[in-house]
Amino acid sequence: xxxxxxxxxxxxxxxxxxxxxADTPEFREAMYREFPSGATExxxxxxxxxxxxxxxxxxxxAGLTLTGCRRWPEQKIVPHASRPLDRTPGVPVKxxxxxxxxxxxxxxxxxxxxxxxxxxxxxxxxxxTGGGSDAQLQASILDLYDPDxxxxxxxxxEPSQWQAFADWAADHFAEYRNRDGQGLAVxxxxxxxxxxRAMKQRYEEVFPAGSWHEYEPLNNDQxxxxxxxxxxxxxxxxxxxxxxxxxxxxxxxxxxxxxDMVRLTRGLAEARRVDTxxxxxxxxxxxxxxxxxxxxxxxxxxPVQSRDIAVIAARLARQFAxxxxxxxxxxxxxxxxxxxxxxxxxxxxxxxxxxxxxxxRGESIVMAGPRQPAEVHLLVHLLNDALGNHGETIEFTxxxxxxxxxxxxxxxxxxxxxxxxxxxxxxxxxxxxxxxxDLDFVAAMEHAGEVIHLSDYVDETSxxxxxxxxxxxxxxxxxxxTAYDGTSGITQPAV
Numbered sequence: 001x002x003x004x005x006x007x008x009x010x011x012x013x014x015x016x017x018x019x020x021x022a023d024t025p026e027f028r029e030a031m032y033r034e035f036p037s038g039a040t041e042x043x044x045x046x047x048x049x050x051x052x053x054x055x056x057x058x059x060x061x062a063g064l065t066l067t068g069c070r071r072w073p074e075q076k077i078v079p080h081a082s083r084p085l086d087r088t089p090g091v092p093v094k095x096x097x098x099x100x101x102x103x104x105x106x107x108x109x110x111x112x113x114x115x116x117x118x119x120x121x122x123x124x125x126x127x128x129t130g131g132g133s134d135a136q137l138q139a140s141i142l143d144l145y146d147p148d149x150x151x152x153x154x155x156x157x158e159p160s161q162w163q164a165f166a167d168w169a170a171d172h173f174a175e176y177r178n179r180d181g182q183g184l185a186v187x188x189x190x191x192x193x194x195x196x197r198a199m200k201q202r203y204e205e206v207f208p209a210g211s212w213h214e215y216e217p218l219n220n221d222q223x224x225x226x227x228x229x230x231x232x233x234x235x236x237x238x239x240x241x242x243x244x245x246x247x248x249x250x251x252x253x254x255x256x257x258x259x260d261m262v263r264l265t266r267g268l269a270e271a272r273r274v275d276t277x278x279x280x281x282x283x284x285x286x287x288x289x290x291x292x293x294x295x296x297x298x299x300x301x302x303p304v305q306s307r308d309i310a311v312i313a314a315r316l317a318r319q320f321a322x323x324x325x326x327x328x329x330x331x332x333x334x335x336x337x338x339x340x341x342x343x344x345x346x347x348x349x350x351x352x353x354x355x356x357x358x359x360x361r362g363e364s365i366v367m368a369g370p371r372q373p374a375e376v377h378l379l380v381h382l383l384n385d386a387l388g389n390h391g392e393t394i395e396f397t398x399x400x401x402x403x404x405x406x407x408x409x410x411x412x413x414x415x416x417x418x419x420x421x422x423x424x425x426x427x428x429x430x431x432x433x434x435x436x437x438d439l440d441f442v443a444a445m446e447h448a449g450e451v452i453h454l455s456d457y458v459d460e461t462s463x464x465x466x467x468x469x470x471x472x473x474x475x476x477x478x479x480x481x482t483a484y485d486g487t488s489g490i491t492q493p494a495v
Contacts, residue, residue: 089114096123098481098489099140099474102216103190103401104259105481106137110494117141117475117494122262128483132262143456143473144495150458150470157463165467172450176423181207183422185448187412189429190216192401192482211415213408217434220259220370224403226377227396234403235396237367238485241267241282244393245363246356248285248316250380251309252369253292260484268297285353287312288369300349308337309372312350313379316366319354321386323379362388397486409435416444424448428471432461 015021087093095110099120107126111119120141122129129137143149153160176184184207188196200212224234239254241247241264254264271282286298289306304312314333317323339346357364364387368380384394409431415421424445435441445451445464453465462468479491 092118095492095494096125097474097494098479098491099137100191100193100479100481100491101136102218102259103192105192105483105487105489106133106262107483107487107489108133108137110475112494115495117144126483126489127263127485127487128260129262130266132266134262140474144475149456149473150462150468152470154458154462154468156466162469165469168467169452172423176207176210179209181210183420184210184425185213185412185415185421185423186211186425186427187213187215187409187429187431188427190214190219190401190405193480194482194488195480211412211421213412215405215409215429215431215435218257218370219405221403221405222372222374223368223370223377224399225374226368226381227399229374229378230381231396234399236399236484238395238397239264239267239365239367240393240395241365242270243363244271244365245280245282245360246285246353247271247282247364248353248357248366249287249294249298250313250366250368250376251288251306251372252367253288253294254367255297256293257370283356285349285356300352302339302341302346302349304337304339306371308335308339309368310376310379311335311337313368313376313383315350316354316357317379317383317386320357321379321382323382357387362392364389365393406436409441410439413439413441413444416447419447421448423450424452426451426453426455426461426465428454430455430459430461432464433459 019027083089090113092111092113095112096107097110098105098107100106105128107123107129109121109123110117111121118141120133120137122131122133122137124131153162153165155164173184176182186203203210203212223237227233227235227237238260247268252258255261255268258264268282268284273279274281283300284294284298286292286295286301287304287309288295288301289304289309291303295301311332314323314329318329318333323329337346357366364384366380366383366387366389368376384390390396412421416424432442432445442460442464445461450467451465452467452469453462454469454471455462456471456473458468474491475494477491477493481489481491483489
């Protein structure tokens with residue numbers, strides 16, 4: 001904030017807050033408490049000698065504390081008697097590894113400096129990342145050095161030891177083995193790990209009466225259900241924006257929220273690259289209720305309510321896919337759309353979109369976001385098929401992993417409330433914090449006699465668990481993952 005009315009003759013005055021602008025007595029009192037009287041005079045040119053005296057005394061006292069009053073712990077550094085092969089101190093080493101996020105693997109290169117990872121980048125040889133990375137991959141290195149990370153096992157909130165938990169677990173789960181797992185339940189975060197899949201199979205063999213649930217607060221259940229309605233089985237859609245001339249986003253922020261957003265961003269950049277005057281860049285249309293990264297990069301953006309995305313999908317499906325004869329669909333397509341832009345401008349965008357789709361059959365992509373219901377995803381699949389995009393700009397892979405995260409969590413809550421679960425094992429995640437409020441997961445947890453939580457942090461779920469077990473970081477452990485396109489990868493420790 002600024003004003004042309006100055007308080008002095010040195011130029012324009014600026015205020016850092018409304019309180020400073022009001023210049024109330026309370027503000028002056030608070031300011032004088034923060035800046036003692038006479039402190040500003042020390043910075044005056046005529047008082048430099050006094051300022052240097054004070055600073056000199058401060059430095060002298062600081063040096064005195066290092067002479068013996070307080071010392072850092074003495075440490076001895078011993079060099080290698082025989083330096084490891086292919087290792088030069090001070091020269092960074094890169095390790096190929098993988099990170100998993102919400103069940104999707106990402107190939108990375110980890111730069112390690114003398115045994116300490118310092119940087120995470122995309123692996124240029126990985127089909128998903130291709131040398132690129134997103135903000136979460138870049139920031140994952142911070143979790144490794146986070147001082148708030150859990151460092152020990154806790155028993156009812158009190159420090160314990162791993163061996164104590166191992167001894168307790170050996171006796172505790174032996175009882176469930178004798179009764180086929182009756183009363184035992186597992187709630188795990190999503191994972192595409194082949195090892196985790198094999199572990200789940202062994203769990204179901206040893207504890208056939210137990211239950212296994214999977215929950216992610218942000219998931220693609222609606223997209224998979226829409227593909228199941230269209231193809232008879234759940235499939236993942238793999239978009240190829242580098243082959244497209246027209247892309248339509250129906251509440252789909254694929255540049256930020258899609259599991260394969262790194263590759264999609266790279267593909268869109270390639271599709272919009274112009275090398276010669278005759279090249280036609282890809283045009284991006286976005287219909288969304290809130291400004292997103294994808295919408296901010298769109299050539300044509302129309303703000304609409306989220307519920308009106310279905311109306312746009314129905315109109316396009318009726319026009320290009322010949323989806324007619326349904327009274328419900330016709331009523332949906334004829335419904336008025338609420339938009340904040342001029343009505344003529346909105347109609348112009350829709351008409352131009354229809355012309356572009358018709359002129360670029362087999363060279364377009366229409367995608368719906370994960371928040372849209374399964375019926376909208378079904379209409380999008382019908383539309384893409386009618387436009388000839390399947391097999392050209394869109395490919396599919398079968399997805400047989402567990403879906404219906406919310407339904408699975410609801411079943412677990414019912415079992416807890418009805419006393420059918422004695423021991424609950426929570427593998428990752430924080431359901432006490434991010435489970436839907438109407439399920440009241442926290443109250444349901446209290447019905448279990450024992451709750452074991454494997455987690456990176458002592459979070460809301462760990463605070464309510466009888467056992468908290470600290471989990472190793474991805475840079476500290478071996479593992480395996482599956483990328484969005486089905487590529488398997490190995491996670492290796494870089495520490």
